[in-house]
Each structure stands twice: as C-alpha cells, then as structure tokens.
C-alpha cells in the first residue's frame with residue numbers, strides 16, 4: 001500500500017483490514033485472549049458512531065461539562081515581543097480537567113455505560129489522564145482504577161491527590177522505568193485478566209487500532225472548534241497558518257490537526273514537537289524527530305526508541321506526559337507521507353518558554369505544551385506578520401508547580 005493520505009476520510013479511518021495505516025503502522029499485536037473483547041469494542045464503537053443519541057450525548061457533555069468551545073486567543077504581548085508572526089493559542093486547558101484528556105474520557109465512559117461495564121481502568125503519566133478519568137467516572141457512576149509509575153506519582157503529586165479525591169484507586173507501578181510506558185503495560189495486563197467486566201481506556205492515540213481510533217475520534221473536537229474560531233476571527237482559514245502541538249503519544253496533536261490534514265501543507269503546516277530531554281543528557285523521548293526504527297509496543301507497530309538489540313530504549317523528559325518511547329501510528333503515517341513535520345525541544349527550552357509565556361500572557365501552559373511554545377518562540381521572529389502560528393495549550397501548569405519552582409526558582413500560575 002502506498003503511503004498516501006485519502007482526502008475526505010478522517011485519518012483514524014484510513015487503516016486497512018489489519019488495522020494498519022499505510023500497511024506499515026498500527027495493527028493489533030495482541031494476545032489471543034484479547035481478540036474477542038477487541039472485536040466487540042470495534043463493533044460497538046462503529047455502531048455508536050452512527051447512533052444519533054450517542055452523538056447527542058457526547059455533544060451534550062462536551063458543551064455542558066467540558067465547556068466547549070475552549071478559548072482561542074491572540075497572544076498580543078508575546079507577538080509584539082517576538083516581532084514576527086502572530087502567535088495565538090487554543091487554550092484547551094481551560095476545562096474542568098485542565099487537559100485535552102477529558103474528551104476521550106467522556107467518550108470512553110459513554111461507551112463503557114453502553115457496554116454494561118461498571119469498571120474502567122487507565123494508564124497515566126502526567127496524571128492528567130488519571131485525573132480526567134477519575135472525574136468523569138465519578139460523574140457517570142463508574143468505578144475507576146489508575147495505573148501510574150511511582151516516578152510519576154512523585155513528580156505529579158497534585159494530580160494524584162485529585163484522582164484519590166474522586167474515589168479512584170491509584171495503583172503504583174514499580175516495574176521498568178516506573179513511568180508511563182510501564183503504566184500502560186501494567187494497565188493492559190490488568191485488562192487482559194479482567195476484560196469481561198472492565199472497560200480499558202488508553203490515555204493516547206496508541207495501543208491496538210481501536211484505541212487509536214477512539215482517542216483520535218474524541219480529541220478531534222479540538223480542531224472542529226478551532227476551524228469555526230478561525231473563520232470567526234479571520235473570516236477564512238488564514239493563507240499562512242502553522243499549527244504547533246506537543247507530541248507524546250500524539251492524541252492532542254491529532255485532535256488539533258484532524259480537520260486540517262486535507263489542506264495543502266504550504267497553507268497549513270502541521271508541526272509536532274517532541275520531548276528532547278535535557279541538554280546535558282543523550283536520552284530523549286522523541287522517536288520521530290530522531291528517526292527511530294519501527295518496533296512493536298503496546299499492541300501496535302510504530303517508530304520506537306530502541307537499544308542496539310531492538311529492546312525498548314530508555315527515555316528521559318522533565319515532562320511526564322511526553323516521556324514515552326513510542327508514538328501513535330497516526331503520527332508515523334503523517335511523518336512518512338510528509339504531511340506533518342516533527343522536531344523536538346529540550347527541557348531547558350520548554351522551561352524558558354513556560355517562563356516567557358506565563359510572564360507575558362494570562363495563560364499558564366504545563367511542561368508538555370511548553371515544548372510547543374518553545375518551537376513557536378524560535379520560529380515566530382523569522383516569519384512574516386501575516387503568518388498565524390497557533391499553539392495548542394493543552395495542559396495547565398499547576399501539576400508542574402513544584403518542578404518549575406525547583407528549576408526556575410519561582411512559579412507563576
């Protein structure tokens with residue numbers, strides 16, 4: 001199969017019979033015991049996507065619980081300071097869950113209810129996925145279990161407190177690097193043993209094909225809103241537009257871009273920013289921008305950081321949400337087709353970007369979107385004033401206040 005994007009079809013639906021994009025990325029590398037639950041979930045989801053009542057319910061919660069649309073604002077001070085392209089932000093973090101994860105948590109909980117399951121489980125790194133699932137599960141009367149590496153439990157204490165407040169059980173994961181990659185593995189192991197009664201929610205556009213689809217379907221709400229907001233602000237889609245998003249697993253970036261993938265890349269450039277790790281270390285969490293090789297992780301084939309034996313490699317990032325050795329098959333496909341380009345920002349660059357943005361503007365991006373702001377800050381001065389850069393500010397910094405204070409000596413909310 002040639003690596004070509006089909007116009008007019010959502011990218012989440014452009015996989016083949018084996019659940020692979022371009023015949024190369026994604027798929028279902030799963031144990032035999034999961035074949036039936038995954039088949040059932042695929043059937044249910046494809047039915048629900050055509051179900052008027054399900055769509056009405058989804059839209060009701062997006063509007064009345066998330067508060068959609070989230071703001072789209074011009075960062076006047078930052079734009080003047082940088083002296084080039086206009087810099088705008090889609091402030092997705094302005095929702096009760098303070099991150100984009102709220103969209104897929106709502107959709108997954110609606111699916112769990114339709115399938116008659118009373119238990120949900122998920123993985124979390126930055127704690128945003130855990131916090132959002134705990135919140136939404138509580139609202140929908142579901143019991144919630146969250147797997148989190150102990151390293152992330154230490155770094156993201158604030159979100160752990162919120163998860164527990166909403167009654168979720170937080171399961172500390174002590175294996176491997178004790179971060180997101182191990183949390184996802186542990187959550188999948190739990191689901192394999194309990195899939196009759198538990199609905200699993202994967203925190204990003206990763207995992208077996210159906211989980212990539214549900215996550216991308218949910219976060220697409222962000223670009224649907226942005227499209228309307230661009231027309232409201234400019235009367236049209238700007239002729240020079242750059243959409244910048246951080247990329248961990250890639251759910252936020254896919255959701256921010258999905259409505260714009262069919263546009264010409266000379267009009268709308270899609271730029272994904274991965275975590276480059278510390279300047280002092282060789283480790284990073286940026287498989288796409290470092291040309292990592294194809295590997296299989298968490299049920300899918302994708303570019304993965306690997307050691308010389310092909311084992312999943314070590315990663316490092318100050319930002320727990322981006323600290324993952326692989327990436328969504330959707331982004332591997334977007335990279336190989338040339339539709340999106342991927343770069344990385346270091347921990348230090350992200351911290352400096354956080355400092356500049358939070359001091360100049362009334363927004364406070366978490367460390368994950370601060371990576372995208374870092375790239376925006378370096379690009380804007382080189383671009384013309386009629387270029388519009390829009391950054392997805394997909395998470396709020398409150399969860400990172402201790403890390404930021406320890407690195408910068410202050411924290412501005």
Ligand SMILES: Cc1ncc(COP(=O)(O)O)c(C=O)c1O
Pocket residue numbers: 099100125126127128129203204205246247248249250251252253320321322366368369394395396
């Ligand atoms: C605020 C925030 N942004 C980005 C990410 C990275 O995930 P993804 O690439 O799936 O959006 C996370 C993950 O936890 C997050 O919490």
